[in-house]
Amino acid sequence: MAETKSSEPIISCRGVNKWFGNFHVLKDVDLDVMPQEVVVIIGPSGSGKSTFIRCINRLEEHQEGQIIVDGIELSHDVRNIAAIRSEIGMVFQQFNLFPHLTVLDNIALAPRYVRRQPRRTAEETALQLLERVGIPEQARKYPGQLSGGQQQRVAIARALAMQPKIMLFDEPTSALDPEMIKEVLDVMKQLAQSGMTMLVVTHEMGFAREVADRIVLFDEGRIVEMGTPEHFFTNPQHERTKLFLSQIL
Amino acid sequence: MRGRYTASDFYVAPLESPPSRRPPITSVGPLGWLRANLFSSKSNSIATVIMAALILWFLWSFLSWSVRSAQWGVIYHNLRLVTSGLYDRQEIWRMELVAGILVLLSGLSLGVWGRLARGVFIAVLVILLILVVVPVLAARVPEPTIYVLVEPQRPPSDFVFVGLKGQEVSFTFDPLTDAQDADERLLGFVESQARTEWSIRAAEVRAGNLDLGQHNLAVTLRLLDRQGRPLTSQAGSAVGDFAADPAGGALSYTLPADGWYVLEVRRDDSVNGSVGDNAGYAWIRVQGVETFASQEAAAQARADQFGQPPAVERALFADENSYRFEGARSVAEFFSLQVTPLFSRIVMPCFVGAALFFNGWVIGTLGRREKIVRRAVLGGWILSAPVILIILRGFEGSRTLPLVPTSVWGGLLLTILLTVVGIVASFPLGVALALGRRSELPAIKWTCTLFIETVRGVPLITILFMAKQIVPFFWSALSGLDLAIRMMIGVTLFSAAYLAENVRGGLQIIPYGQIEAARALGLNPALATTLIVLPQALRAVIPAIVGQFISLFKDTSLVAVVGLFELVGIVDRIVSGQAIYRPYQREAYIVIAIIYFVISYAMSDVSRRLEQSGAGSIRRL
Ligand SMILES: Nc1ncnc2c1ncn2[C@@H]1O[C@H](COP(=O)(O)OP(=O)(O)O)[C@@H](O)[C@H]1O
Ligand SMILES: [Mg+2]
Numbered sequence: 001m002a003e004t005k006s007s008e009p010i011i012s013c014r015g016v017n018k019w020f021g022n023f024h025v026l027k028d029v030d031l032d033v034m035p036q037e038v039v040v041i042i043g044p045s046g047s048g049k050s051t052f053i054r055c056i057n058r059l060e061e062h063q064e065g066q067i068i069v070d071g072i073e074l075s076h077d078v079r080n081i082a083a084i085r086s087e088i089g090m091v092f093q094q095f096n097l098f099p100h101l102t103v104l105d106n107i108a109l110a111p112r113y114v115r116r117q118p119r120r121t122a123e124e125t126a127l128q129l130l131e132r133v134g135i136p137e138q139a140r141k142y143p144g145q146l147s148g149g150q151q152q153r154v155a156i157a158r159a160l161a162m163q164p165k166i167m168l169f170d171e172p173t174s175a176l177d178p179e180m181i182k183e184v185l186d187v188m189k190q191l192a193q194s195g196m197t198m199l200v201v202t203h204e205m206g207f208a209r210e211v212a213d214r215i216v217l218f219d220e221g222r223i224v225e226m227g228t229p230e231h232f233f234t235n236p237q238h239e240r241t242k243l244f245l246s247q248i249l
Numbered sequence: 250m251r252g253r254y255t256a257s258d259f260y261v262a263p264l265e266s267p268p269s270r271r272p273p274i275t276s277v278g279p280l281g282w283l284r285a286n287l288f289s290s291k292s293n294s295i296a297t298v299i300m301a302a303l304i305l306w307f308l309w310s311f312l313s314w315s316v317r318s319a320q321w322g323v324i325y326h327n328l329r330l331v332t333s334g335l336y337d338r339q340e341i342w343r344m345e346l347v348a349g350i351l352v353l354l355s356g357l358s359l360g361v362w363g364r365l366a367r368g369v370f371i372a373v374l375v376i377l378l379i380l381v382v383v384p385v386l387a388a389r390v391p392e393p394t395i396y397v398l399v400e401p402q403r404p405p406s407d408f409v410f411v412g413l414k415g416q417e418v419s420f421t422f423d424p425l426t427d428a429q430d431a432d433e434r435l436l437g438f439v440e441s442q443a444r445t446e447w448s449i450r451a452a453e454v455r456a457g458n459l460d461l462g463q464h465n466l467a468v469t470l471r472l473l474d475r476q477g478r479p480l481t482s483q484a485g486s487a488v489g490d491f492a493a494d495p496a497g498g499a500l501s502y503t504l505p506a507d508g509w510y511v512l513e514v515r516r517d518d519s520v521n522g523s524v525g526d527n528a529g530y531a532w533i534r535v536q537g538v539e540t541f542a543s544q545e546a547a548a549q550a551r552a553d554q555f556g557q558p559p560a561v562e563r564a565l566f567a568d569e570n571s572y573r574f575e576g577a578r579s580v581a582e583f584f585s586l587q588v589t590p591l592f593s594r595i596v597m598p599c600f601v602g603a604a605l606f607f608n609g610w611v612i613g614t615l616g617r618r619e620k621i622v623r624r625a626v627l628g629g630w631i632l633s634a635p636v637i638l639i640i641l642r643g644f645e646g647s648r649t650l651p652l653v654p655t656s657v658w659g660g661l662l663l664t665i666l667l668t669v670v671g672i673v674a675s676f677p678l679g680v681a682l683a684l685g686r687r688s689e690l691p692a693i694k695w696t697c698t699l700f701i702e703t704v705r706g707v708p709l710i711t712i713l714f715m716a717k718q719i720v721p722f723f724w725s726a727l728s729g730l731d732l733a734i735r736m737m738i739g740v741t742l743f744s745a746a747y748l749a750e751n752v753r754g755g756l757q758i759i760p761y762g763q764i765e766a767a768r769a770l771g772l773n774p775a776l777a778t779t780l781i782v783l784p785q786a787l788r789a790v791i792p793a794i795v796g797q798f799i800s801l802f803k804d805t806s807l808v809a810v811v812g813l814f815e816l817v818g819i820v821d822r823i824v825s826g827q828a829i830y831r832p833y834q835r836e837a838y839i840v841i842a843i844i845y846f847v848i849s850y851a852m853s854d855v856s857r858r859l860e861q862s863g864a865g866s867i868r869r870l
Contacts, residue, residue, distance in 0.1 A: 060766055086771040098764035100784050110770040113780065162770060 004033040010035045010166060010197055011056060012185050016065035018051060025051050026062065035165075038198045040208040043218030044244060050219070053168045056199065057088040062077040070165060086114060089159030093171040095151045097158070099144035103130070104139040107158045115162070122161075124240065129157035137145075149180030153187055205211045205249060211232060217241050315839075316583045323833035324840045325591045327823050334659015334814050340643070340651070344662065345598070347637050349605055354633060356606035357626045360613015361775055397514060397533040399468055407561045410538040412504040413553050418471055420502040420512060421534040435796045467517040472502050475509045475559055508555045510538075511564075634673070655733035659814040661844070663733065667805040667815065671740040672798050679742065679748025680787075684778065685852040686753060697749070704746035710807050712739045717811045736808045744801045751793040755786030788860070795856035816841060 009032035018026040019193045025048045033039050041049050052058040055067060055095050058074050067074045069084050107126035111117045116129050117125075130136045133153040135146075143151055152172055159167060169188065173181045185207050192198055192211045202208065208215055208229060215232045217225045217240070218219050225232070270289040275281055285299045285865075315321075324331060333344055412418060452460040472480045481500055504510065514533060541547035547558040616622030641658070643650035658666065685697035705714070716739030717732065759782050767777035787794070809818030820841055825832045 042524040057769055059769060082771060082773065085769060088769075090766075092762060092766065096760075096762040096764055098763065098766070098781055098785075100788060109780065110772060113776050114771045158770070 008035075009033055010070055010200070012066075012068045013056075014066040016052075016055065016062045016067060018048075018055065018060065018062045018064075026055070027220075029221075029223055031216065031226075033166075033197060033199060035197055036195045036215045038192045038200065038211055039214050039216060040194075040212040041199065041201045041216045041218060042205075042208065042244070043224075044247075047218040048090070048221040049218050050170050053090075053199055053201060054171055056166075057085055057090055059090075059189060063159050066108065086162055087164055088166045088168060090163060090168045091152070091159055091170065091172045093154050093174050095143070095148075095155045095175070097151055097155055099143050102140055103135075103143055103146070103154050106143065106154060107161045110158070111161050126157070126161060129160050130154075132160075132190075133157045134183070134233065147180060148176045149183045152176065152180075152184045156184075156187055156191070166197045166199065169198065169202065171201050171203070173202065173204060177240035182245065205233075217244060219244070263536065274557055303739040304467035311389070315581055319587070319836050320833050321587050321836050321840070322832045323824065323837045327820075327830070330819050330823055331660050331816070333662045335657040335820050336649075336659065336662065337657070338652050340653050343640050343643075343650070343653075347640055348598075348602070350633060351608045352602045352605045352635065354626065354629050356609020357613040357629070360615070361617045361623055393427050397512075397535065399466065399514065399516075399531045399533065401837050404563065405514040405516065405533075406563045407514055408535060409541070409544075409547060409558055409561055409564045410512070410535070411508070411541075411547075411555060412510050412538055414504060415506050416504045416538075417501060418472075418504065418535070418538050419499055419509075420472075421499045422468065422470065422531055423534060424466060424531045468533075469513075469515045470500055470533065471515075472511045473511045473513055473559075474506070475556070477511075477559070480505070480510075488762075498862050509551075509558050511559055511561055579587045587610070655731040656813075658733060659815050660819045663808075663813060663815040664802070664805050666733075667737055667808065668742055668798075668802040670737045671744050671801050671805070674737070675740040675744035675748055675801075678745035681754050682745060683752035683756060686749065687756060701746045701749050705744055705750070709740075709743050709804055710810060712743050713807055713811055715739070722744065732811065733813060736811065736813060740801065740805060740808075743804075744797065748794060751790050751797060752786060754793065754846065755788075755790035756782065758789055791856050791860050792853075795852055799852050801854070802849060803845060816844065 011031070011033040013029055013031045016026055016029040022108070029052060031039075041047050051060055055062045055074075055156060055241060056069060062074075063140035070082055070087050072084055074084060075081065097103075097120075098109070102111065103127050104123055107129060108119070109124065111122040115122075127136060127139060130139055133156055133197065135150050135153055138150060138154070143154065146154065156167075171189070175185050176184065178224055181204070188198070188200070188207070189211055199213075200207075212229050214226060215229055216223055217232075218239075219240050225238045227237065232241070232245070236245060264782065271277075275284065288294045300709045329336075329338070329341070333341065336344065353522070393764055397406060410418075474480060512533075512535065539551075541550060541558075542558075544558060544564065551558070556645040607806065613622070613626065641653065641662075642655065643652045645652045682697045682701055685693050686701065688694045713736060716735040763781055763785070764777055805815055806813055808822070814822060820837050824830050824837050830837070
């Protein structure tokens, strides 16, 4: 299954279980994500949302079940992991930009060293991406000289530079001042409109309502409810969902 | 209660915010700085005043000593030894060549990289200023003056010395006709038995018990070669009748061959008739010769070259007389006696060095935008290491570059070589050890830990002894290595262990998110380490690493214990081995301290600049 047809899921999780020591953090998680789909994951803190999406690019290893990404099953095979990681971009809550490199170098680094692109090509692409996230003028600065919102946009550009098929976002706006949240969400919306497959952990309900194709609610390591935004906001079924929504809205 | 509010409880700011004003004069500028830092409180003011007084007192004492009575000649007479140890005299040009290469490269680097390289360049320049001074090394060196006291109580001593072919030596005899004259001209130069004796005489003269003018002293001076054949003087007579000629006189010779000579000093009883009448005081000043502490010292130092020194009854050796200058000289004299001689030696090399440097700087500045020029300069530095070593060491049997074994390398040359090799070699080793200690493979982890902890648990001196003796015993291939190279290995291993711990400290402060981000981008562990983790970790521990390199630089002085003479070792040998320099230990060690300080300071300056330089310090995030 080298190429994916749009009718097949690009991410397919079957019965995924994971433990940290004795602590059962993911319990029988099943989830399929279609190409170009935007899935928003919500849920209380500590419910395993981060752990789940980190399993998808194997920053964490699951112990039971099956995760297939773009036709490749995640296993201990090192080459598989490298192949998967270059298909998946990830944006972290704490940005995790490389502080010793300029914005441009942050973005051009992986294309140059992983994709072996010549420096010039990588930098041109990087500049285009900066344009796309709206901060071309910051290219020569260091991450420490940017605001939080700008840093997160650079982080998005950095992930996009590898031309991934899937983007994972782990609470991308949680570390931001309120006035900067919008600029990051705007970039994400635009990305969603361009047809990117996205898996987004967030508490921004406005974003979920507007952009998500589906919303998934995690609680205590399992999926409690899954459905379209209308379903979620107008007609939630599970008690846990109603409670969660009542707390957050 | 709503009704209670009046108009003054409401306020709306004007549309424009007011312009910023300057702060009050007393809180900014030098005045504000003084107030804020030195005189902020009563106790602070008292501390400032006391400390300032202490520092001023110390500086004043030191400066007045160094200008008025210090004899810096001990260093500039021995520049060759201090800079290069026992490196062959005829091959000194190679050190000049090396210095030239380094100066040119530094100039180019300054031109190309501008400010960042400045610290490096200051360091190199300082080293060079000292290294470049080498040229004269082979030239003759005027030695400090020796005084032979002639007095009634005992027969005068002969004087044994070594001279080289073509060297000019002179002897000045100077009758002491009155106490003041003697005090002024001579007393200041001598501290020792002779001086003590003279001061007793001088006291008698002042008390009126002794009339110098009453004495009729006549002395014959002859210069004899090793076989006892007298030489003919170029100027002056061989006889000094001080009574007849109170102004004294001088003899001078151009020596016909290398070897031992004896200045024979005899009372000339034929002039004044009876032995009893021929008495009086005079100094005979001997200039421009190499002297020795004793007959044995003379034999030890020069017997290889010139055979045993002539055995002379009552020979005067420098040990019996200490030539410490004890008087006070004026600032003008300080310059003419202490500074000018040094400058006259270094002015030419400095000029050549400056010209080279300036050319390099101009070329570097013009070519800084060209990739080729930058690459060439970088390549030049990388190439310079082996090239320099080859130039300095040479080859067995070669005519142009005959072998100069590392065992004779010494002085500053050896110090710098040990340091540079230690730094350059221990850096990758230390980083590898640090990474190894964090490895997930237990075998590697434990081996690295064992090595690091063992080396850190043993004093450097032990490691140097091991490098000298035990290592060749275990590993016979090493026994053929030069001692200096074995010391480099010892110093490198020692430094690497400490460096590894410093680097590990840096690795620990890198947040795990950095590694995750790198992994998420698809970087493999090796790339993540070299591109993301190490650059940040190393930058964070620059001060610690440089501090450690500075102590490495200072610790190289320990190689003296295994018989190599680096800067401290060679200076120690100068002031303890050559009697005429024995009184000048203070000066010698002060100069060494200054050399060490300047180089260490330059190193920490580089570190500060590196830390502050562009590439985004981590602290900002
Ligand atoms: N590396 C780890 N080791 C042990 N426990 C962990 C680790 N990472 C997360 N956990 C625990 O797993 C649970 C789920 O964490 P996480 O996936 O970060 O939740 P969420 O992102 O939904 O807030 C939490 O209780 C957390 O304490
Ligand atoms: Mg989380």
